[in-house]
Amino acid sequence: MQSEMRSIVMSRYGGPEVLEWKTVPVVSLRASEIRIRTIAAAVNHTDLEIRAGNWPIRKPEPFPYVPGVEVVGEVVEAGSSAGRALVGQQVITMMQGLGGVRADRPGGYAEFVTVDASAAGQLPAGTDPLAIAAIGLAGVTAHEGLQRLGPLDGRHVMVTGAAGGVGSAAVSLASALGAHVLGLVSRPEQADYVRALGAERVLASKAGELSLVEPQSLDGVFDTVGAAVFETSVSALKPGGTMSLVGAVGGSDVRFDLWNLIRPVSLTGYSTENLDGTALEAAIATLAHLLAQRAMRTPEWTTMRISEASLAHAALEQGGGKGRILLVP
DSSP states (O other): OOSEEEEEEBSSOOSGGGOEEEEEEOOOOOTTEEEEEEEEEEOOHHHHHHHHTSSOOSSSSOOSBOOOSEEEEEEEEEOTTTOGGGTTOEEEEEOTTBSTTTOSBOOSSBSEEEEEGGGEEEOOTTOOHHHHHHHHHHHHHHHHHHHTTOOOTTOEEEEESTTSHHHHHHHHHHHHTTOEEEEEESSGGGHHHHHHHTOSEEEEGGGTOGGGSOTTOEEEEEESSOHHHHHHHHHTEEEEEEEEEOOOTTOSOOOOOGGGGGSOOEEEEOOGGGOOHHHHHHHHHHHHHHHHTTSSOOOOEEEEEGGGHHHHHHHHHHOOOOSEEEEEO
């Protein structure tokens, strides 16, 4: 194994320009660890929030820091107790201290990533690694967040931020599981894409269509946006309906009518900070099966070089895009 590799490194919080492409040493493997050669590392809003300092790294000395909370790649080396049979296998790993606010390990914006073998899940044979990278953390978040809504077959569900990474995956997955999906997007030009993912109806909040979400019309809401649409989303729930919050890209300060809680409705959510290897393995198996059966569509993706991570962050911050950005070697 080579002694050096290239990686994106941050030495301070700030704008996209703080993401620097540097040569760093390759650390020695512990017995339980595997080394993964990166095929694709998806860019997440989490990465942007951490880079900007909005979600500070929870370490006394946070820098240098390598961003990226997920990666798909090929195992090129395994520790003595990690399972030598894994070498040559394509795997996915995410969260569990990989980058993120915990930063137990350097993140995925690198040529090679080292994690504990128990934190990785094997890709089924014949799976397109870029397709799995595109659905990746977004798909796992969608899978776990939608589970909080209960059985979906025949139910009416709204997905907010439906053109984004997590929202795209949630629309496609909910539709594949039999739900009647209403997608809420930020711009009218995103509507066709979300319909193609399986949404039966799409509304654009910036086109003034938010008022068209009928009160007490939905069995469930899968919310990635938060503040801007929270009150409308809660009011749209039928008595006994459930909202599952998985993100708040629109802000975390919310208001809503407290009388909604008396109808009653349930407010819950999911954070991938709670993800473990067992849940990852199960979610990826479900998602890969639905993709193979063509019951679920992979969100669109754009590839950029890992060395261009600053440009990727800038593009994501500008908004209006579709699907996910994948960083590749």
